[in-house]
Amino acid sequence: MGQTFGERIAEMMDAHFVGREFELEYFRQWLANLEERNERILNLFGSTGMGKTYLLGRYARISEELGAVYLSVDIRDAMGRPERLLESLIEQSEEDDRTEDPLLVKCHRLLNGLAEKRRVVLAFDGYEEIGALDHWVRTVFLPGLHENTLVLISGRFPLEGPWKHAPAWKKLIVRLPLQALDYEDIRSYLRRWGIEEETAADSVWLRTLGHPLALSLLTPLPAESPRAAFPPEDKPSGEPLQALLDGWLKEAPSDELRRLLFAASSVHAFHQELLSHVLGEEVPPTRFQSLTDLSFVVRTAAGWQLQELVRETLQRQFRERMPDTSDAYRNRAAEYYKSKLEEGLSSGKDVLREFAEWLRYADNAVLRAHYRHARESRNYTEPLTEENLGEAKEYVRRRLREEKPSKVLCSDPVSGESFRFELGAELGRARLALVPLEELMAAGADSIRLLRSPTGRIVGLFAVIPVCGRTYDWLARAPVSRAYIASLTAEESKRIRESKEDTGIRYVYAMDLAHLEREELRSDLIHALLDPILAGHLLVESPPPHDYFRLGKLSLGFEPLPGAEHSDYGGELAPTYVLDTRREKLRRLLDRLNRGANETPAAIGADEAAPVSSPELTLRERDVAGWLMKGLTNAEIASRLYISEAAVKKHVNSMLSKYGLRNRTELANYFHHNINGGASS
Structure with missing residues (x-):
C-alpha cells in the first residue's frame, strides 16, 4: 500500500527540518526522565515564524518514539469555549466513554487513566489567543491532571501574570525561548535543496538572519531554479520578507504604535528615555507599554529589543520611505549615547555598555557590520x-x-x-x-x-x-x-x-x-x-x-x-x-x-578623494572609484575604506564589467573624463 498524503507531507517536513538540536534533546531527556523532575510545564515561546508549531510536530514524533501519548489543541480552534477544548481532547483520547458526566470530569478521567499506564504529553499551540480562557485552564483544568502528564504551552509570548508571580506555578514551569537558526543550520537547509555554494548560504544568512519563516518563504518551488530564489543580498527579492513584516505589523495597527516601532528600529536596544530622545518628544508610559507588549519585542539586559529580522526589515523600509526622518532618528540615537558616554567618563562611571552601543553608529562599515550581528552574551x-x-x-x-x-x-x-x-x-x-x-x-x-x-x-x-x-x-x-x-x-x-x-x-x-x-x-x-x-x-x-x-x-x-x-x-x-x-x-x-552616524569613510575623506557620483554604481563602488582616480593601490584603498583587498578587487572588477573596460587605468581615465571631469567642464 502506498503512502498517504499526510505521511508524504510529514516525511518531507522531516527532510527539511534543520537546527533545534538543543530543544529536541532537552524535550527528549525531560520526557524520558519525567519522574525525576518537579517541573511539568514547558513554555515554548517566540515571535511569529520562529517555528513553534513545526517544533511541536517533532515533539509529537519523539513522544511516539518514547511510547508516550501525545494530544494537542490549537487554542484558536477552541474559540474561547472550555467545552470545545475538552471535546477535542476526549476525541483524541480514543477511549469509549458514554457516561453522562460533565465534560471536565470525563476528560480528566480519560486523560488520567492514560497517564496511569504511560506518560501523556498535552500540547496547547497558539496560546497567545487564550484570552479569558487562561484563568480556567490554570485554575480548573490543569490542577486536575495526573502527575505523569507533561504540558506544552506554545505561543508568541512567555507565560506572565500569575504564571510568573505565584511561587507554585514558577516551580512547575520551564521557559524555552526560540531563537533564530545559526549559519550552519542555513548551510544544512540549502544542501537539502541541492545548493552547495557558500555564496548562496552567505546571501540567505545575511537576508534572513536565521529566521525560520523567512528562510521558508525564500524556498524555491519545484519548477523554479533554486539559485534564482536566493539572489545576492545587494539584489534582494523583497516580497517574501515584506509579507512577513506585514504579518508582524498586524499586532500594531495604529499609526502611533508604528511610529514607535520605526523609532525602535533605529536603535539596537531601547528604553522609554531613549525613544523619547530619538522621537524628540515624550513617550507616555501607556504607549511604551503597548510597544513592549508586542510578541516580537523582548526584554534583555540592555533594555528592550525588536526581534532581529523585524528590526532590520523595518529599518530598511524606514530608510526607503522616509530617509530624512530615518537619518534624524539615527543621529539622535548617536547623540544620546555620546552624551551618556561623556557623562560617564567625566564622573568615572562604567560606560562599557554605552560605548558598545555607540559604536553601532561609527563611521566605518567594519564596526557597523560587527555590531549588526552582536548577540547578548551570558558568558x-x-x-x-x-x-x-x-x-x-x-x-x-x-x-x-x-x-x-x-x-x-x-x-x-x-x-x-x-x-x-x-x-x-x-x-x-x-x-x-x-x-x-x-x-x-x-x-x-x-x-x-x-x-x-x-x-x-x-x-x-x-x-x-x-x-x-x-x-x-x-x-x-x-x-x-x-x-x-x-x-x-x-x-x-x-x-x-x-x-x-x-x-x-x-x-x-x-x-x-x-x-x-x-x-x-x-x-x-x-x-x-x-x-x-x-x-x-x-x-x-x-x-x-x-x-x-x-x-x-x-x-x-x-x-x-x-x-x-x-x-x-x-x-x-x-x-x-x-x-x-x-x-x-x-x-x-x-x-x-564617530563623526556622524550617516557619513561613510569616503565622505569623511572627501577633501582627499571625491566619490564618483554615477548612479550606475553602488555606494561602495563610488567610494572605491574616488580613491582609484587618485592612483591608490588596492591595499591602500582597502586601508582607507576599512575593507579587505579582496573586496576592493571585487568592486574594481564589477566596475570594469559595467563599463566594458580592460584595466584599472582605463577605468580611472573613464571616470576623469566622462563623469567627474565631464561634470566640471
Whole structure:
C-alpha cells in the first residue's frame, strides 16, 4: 500500500527540518526522565515564524518514539469555549466513554487513566489567543491532571501574570525561548535543496538572519531554479520578507504604535528615555507599554529589543520611505549615547555598555557590520589562578588539538557592504602555541582572564599584560612582544624598565576564542578590548597577519607601528598595532570613530578623494572609484575604506564589467573624463 498524503507531507517536513538540536534533546531527556523532575510545564515561546508549531510536530514524533501519548489543541480552534477544548481532547483520547458526566470530569478521567499506564504529553499551540480562557485552564483544568502528564504551552509570548508571580506555578514551569537558526543550520537547509555554494548560504544568512519563516518563504518551488530564489543580498527579492513584516505589523495597527516601532528600529536596544530622545518628544508610559507588549519585542539586559529580522526589515523600509526622518532618528540615537558616554567618563562611571552601543553608529562599515550581528552574551570571565591553571592548560591543549578552519561573515546594514573572512586552523594554533600560561600569570593579577560559558566551560582566553619594570624583561624575550620592545627608543626602554608604577601601557598578548564563528563570543572579545580602551591606556597588539585582524584593529583606531614587524607566527610578516587613549586622546578617538552616524569613510575623506557620483554604481563602488582616480593601490584603498583587498578587487572588477573596460587605468581615465571631469567642464 502506498503512502498517504499526510505521511508524504510529514516525511518531507522531516527532510527539511534543520537546527533545534538543543530543544529536541532537552524535550527528549525531560520526557524520558519525567519522574525525576518537579517541573511539568514547558513554555515554548517566540515571535511569529520562529517555528513553534513545526517544533511541536517533532515533539509529537519523539513522544511516539518514547511510547508516550501525545494530544494537542490549537487554542484558536477552541474559540474561547472550555467545552470545545475538552471535546477535542476526549476525541483524541480514543477511549469509549458514554457516561453522562460533565465534560471536565470525563476528560480528566480519560486523560488520567492514560497517564496511569504511560506518560501523556498535552500540547496547547497558539496560546497567545487564550484570552479569558487562561484563568480556567490554570485554575480548573490543569490542577486536575495526573502527575505523569507533561504540558506544552506554545505561543508568541512567555507565560506572565500569575504564571510568573505565584511561587507554585514558577516551580512547575520551564521557559524555552526560540531563537533564530545559526549559519550552519542555513548551510544544512540549502544542501537539502541541492545548493552547495557558500555564496548562496552567505546571501540567505545575511537576508534572513536565521529566521525560520523567512528562510521558508525564500524556498524555491519545484519548477523554479533554486539559485534564482536566493539572489545576492545587494539584489534582494523583497516580497517574501515584506509579507512577513506585514504579518508582524498586524499586532500594531495604529499609526502611533508604528511610529514607535520605526523609532525602535533605529536603535539596537531601547528604553522609554531613549525613544523619547530619538522621537524628540515624550513617550507616555501607556504607549511604551503597548510597544513592549508586542510578541516580537523582548526584554534583555540592555533594555528592550525588536526581534532581529523585524528590526532590520523595518529599518530598511524606514530608510526607503522616509530617509530624512530615518537619518534624524539615527543621529539622535548617536547623540544620546555620546552624551551618556561623556557623562560617564567625566564622573568615572562604567560606560562599557554605552560605548558598545555607540559604536553601532561609527563611521566605518567594519564596526557597523560587527555590531549588526552582536548577540547578548551570558558568558563571564575570571582571572587565571593556581586553582584553575590545570583547566586552562587543558583548554589550550584541546584548542591546539581540535582547532578547525573558521569563517566569519557579517555585513553593514547602512552601506550593504559584506565581509567574509576565512581563517585556517593553523592561524589559531600559531597564536595560541605562543601563550605560556604560567609566565603570563606571573605578570600580575587579572593579566590573563578565562572566558567561561554559563555551564562553566572555558570558551576563551584573554591576556592583557601591563608593560612595566616587572614585565619588561619577559616581554623583551617573548615571541611576538619582543618586536615591540625592540622598536622602542633607548629613552623609552629605560623609562619602562626602571618604572615602579603603572606606565599606562598594556600589551594585548592573546585574544583566543574556542569558536570564532559564534557571534556572542566575538562580542565578548570586542568587550575585552573596550575595557582597556576606556580605561585610558596605550594598547599594543600584534595579531597574526590576516585581513580579519587587520581590519578589526584599524576600525577601532589602532595604527601600525613602523619597525615592529616580526615573523614569530611563521611565514608572512605580522605588523604591530598601537592605540593611545591616555588622557585627552580618548576623546579624540571617540570623535574620530564617530563623526556622524550617516557619513561613510569616503565622505569623511572627501577633501582627499571625491566619490564618483554615477548612479550606475553602488555606494561602495563610488567610494572605491574616488580613491582609484587618485592612483591608490588596492591595499591602500582597502586601508582607507576599512575593507579587505579582496573586496576592493571585487568592486574594481564589477566596475570594469559595467563599463566594458580592460584595466584599472582605463577605468580611472573613464571616470576623469566622462563623469567627474565631464561634470566640471
